[in-house]
Amino acid sequence: MTSSAVDPARLAVERRRIFLALFSALAIALHTLEFLLPSPVPWFRLGIANILALMALFLFDGKAAWSVNMVRIVVASLFLGTFLSPRFFLSLSGGVLATAAMTTSRKLAGEKIGPVGVSVLGATGHAIGQLLCAWILLVRHDGLWYLLPFLLLLAIVGGVVNGFIADFLLEKLRKMPAFVKESADAVADE
Amino acid sequence: MALNDYWQRLTRLDRGIVLALLTFCALVFVVLGLRSPGQSVQVRQNQGTVFNAPLAEDRSVELQGPLGVTRLEIANGKARIISSPCPYKVCIGMGEIHREGEIVACVPNRLLVQVIGQQGVEKENRYDLLSR
Numbered sequence: 001m002t003s004s005a006v007d008p009a010r011l012a013v014e015r016r017r018i019f020l021a022l023f024s025a026l027a028i029a030l031h032t033l034e035f036l037l038p039s040p041v042p043w044f045r046l047g048i049a050n051i052l053a054l055m056a057l058f059l060f061d062g063k064a065a066w067s068v069n070m071v072r073i074v075v076a077s078l079f080l081g082t083f084l085s086p087r088f089f090l091s092l093s094g095g096v097l098a099t100a101a102m103t104t105s106r107k108l109a110g111e112k113i114g115p116v117g118v119s120v121l122g123a124t125g126h127a128i129g130q131l132l133c134a135w136i137l138l139v140r141h142d143g144l145w146y147l148l149p150f151l152l153l154l155a156i157v158g159g160v161v162n163g164f165i166a167d168f169l170l171e172k173l174r175k176m177p178a179f180v181k182e183s184a185d186a187v188a189d190e
Numbered sequence: 191m192a193l194n195d196y197w198q199r200l201t202r203l204d205r206g207i208v209l210a211l212l213t214f215c216a217l218v219f220v221v222l223g224l225r226s227p228g229q230s231v232q233v234r235q236n237q238g239t240v241f242n243a244p245l246a247e248d249r250s251v252e253l254q255g256p257l258g259v260t261r262l263e264i265a266n267g268k269a270r271i272i273s274s275p276c277p278y279k280v281c282i283g284m285g286e287i288h289r290e291g292e293i294v295a296c297v298p299n300r301l302l303v304q305v306i307g308q309q310g311v312e313k314e315n316r317y318d319l320l321s322r
Contacts, residue, residue, distance in 0.1 A: 086298075109203055117204035124211060138297050146293050149218040150284070156211050167199050 015178060020056060020064055024071045027052035031076040046158040049076075050122060053099065054115055054166040059179060062103035069099045090133050097129030098122040115170060116163030123159030127151040228290040228305035231269045233262065235300050245269065245288060245305065255299030262303060274299060 031049035049072055057065035073095045077083040082091075102122040105113055131151060135144050173179050200208075233241035233253055241251060243264060250263045250272075258275035268286040274296050281296035281303075290307035 112201055112203045113207075114199065114201040114204045116200050117207045120204075120208055120211060134297050138300065144293070144295060144302070146222065146291060147295065149215050149222065152211065152218075153215045156208065156215070160208060163204075164196065164199065 016060055016064070019178075020060070020067060023052045023056050023064075023068050024075075027068055027072040028076045028079065031072055032079050035076075035080055046161055047123060047126065048162060048165070050098065050119070050126075051162050051166045051169070054102065054119055054122070054162065055170060055173070057102055057106055057118065058115060058166070058170055059173065062107060065103055066099055069095050086137055089137060090130050093133035094126040094130040097132075098126035101125030114163070115166040116160055119163030119166060120156055120159035123155035123162070124152060127155040222289070222292070225289040225291055226307065227267070227288050228292070228307045230306050231262075231264060232304050232306050234302045234304065253299075253301055255296065255301050257299045260296055260299050260301055269303060269305065270294070271296065271303065 027049045030052070034045060034048055050069070052072070053065045053069040056068045073088075073091050074083070077085075077088045077091065082088045099122070101124065102118050105118055105121045109117075127148070131144065131148060228245060230242060230244045232239055235253075235255065241253060241262070243249060243251075245264060245267050248265045250261060253260045253262055255275075260274040260276075260281070261272045263270055263272045268288040270286040271281045271284075271294055274281050276296055276298035278298075281294050281299075281301070284294045287294055287303070287305050290305055292305045294303045295301070296303075
């Protein structure tokens with residue numbers, strides 16, 4: 001009987017808060033790990049930390065994705081010691097454009113778009129955001145845009161891989177009691 | 191069978207997005223690949239040109255950036271960076287360039303290596319006149 005005394009709306013709010021904190025913490029860990037990992041192709045990063053923002057977007061909403069990604073970029077840069085350095089701004093502009101692309105596409109397309117599509121668009125936004133920032137801050141030369149197709153191709157590969165990982169994880173998570181209720185609430189909200 | 195399982199996870203829009211982006215990439219690569227070979231190599235740093243040499247002569251130069259020395263090699267009509275103090279070695283990974291307009295950038299070391307065509311200088315002047 002005590003459990004029924006808990007206000008379900010408050011429970012949902014608290015649950016969301018806790019899961020977003022966990023997602024952010026995991027994203028920071030993945031971001032740091034990916035930074036430390038030696039990469040086979042030097043400039044190729046999968047951006048695996050973005051998986052957590054993707055999951056926040058699909059389990060909760062756009063606001064959740066924004067908070068996971070922004071918290072991740074700022075806190076991870078503090079861990080790595082790159083806060084306010086050019087690398088931080090590259091990371092931030094990429095993150096802002098990626099999150100904007102992801103949340104907007106989800107808002108516009110709704111159920112028609114899956115994690116892979118959102119992830120690929122996010123990765124594309126990330127590549128464009130980074131190049132834009134590099135152009136503004138570091139190399140003010142139009143020739144820099146010749147790099148876009150290379151970055152875009154790598155972004156598509158990374159985006160597809162991340163999208164599938166997020167899709168598998170979402171499938172597993174949605175079976176958990178906490179999220180079965182969560183998605184039911186989300187449907188009720190819409 | 192396994193591949194089909196992955197395919198089924200995509201919505202129609204997902205497939206469309208990936209296909210559209212890949213097509214765009216392929217088109218840009220084709221357009222870039224059609225450019226004619228360039229005449230010389232120019233290295234820019236902080237808006238200024240720090241090095242300029244024809245592609246036809248083999249040589250190796252050391253370029254000083256904020257992080258240290260980046261080595262640029264010109265051999266067999268192609269230019270590439272063979273060593274750099276930057277953390278990710280993106281510039282080395284970008285390989286050789288020889289077509290007009292192609293670039294290799296070492297963003298951490300603030301170096302931009304670009305192949306210039308015959309009318310390269312003229313084009314740039316015109317652009318500057320228009321934009322200023």
